[in-house]
Amino acid sequence: MAGERNTNQPALQGASQALDQFKYEIANQLGVQLGGDRPSRENGSVGGQMTKRMIQFAEQNLQNGNRL
Template sequence: MNNKSNTNKLVVPGAKQAIERMKYEIASEFGVNLGPDATSRANGSV
């Protein structure tokens, strides 16, 4: 069994993009730069 597969079904098709935009907007309000150069610990501190 592949543990990495996502079995969640999208109920609202545009929800994923909206959540991503909201995540980056909130991070910018807190002055946190999300991205590959930041650690998970730093990203999770928000």
């Protein structure tokens, strides 16, 4: 849906900045330059990698008995 804006709200104040920083760190590691002029495959690879790493983090914490 072109032109639609993301209306998701982070659960914690300041989470948006942390996620934004995380996004650019992942993009840098993957050698991807984010932007509207880039193919969706490139931009999507960053989001996929972010999700993968957040799930790994949560699984490790749950495995260690830590509550998130």
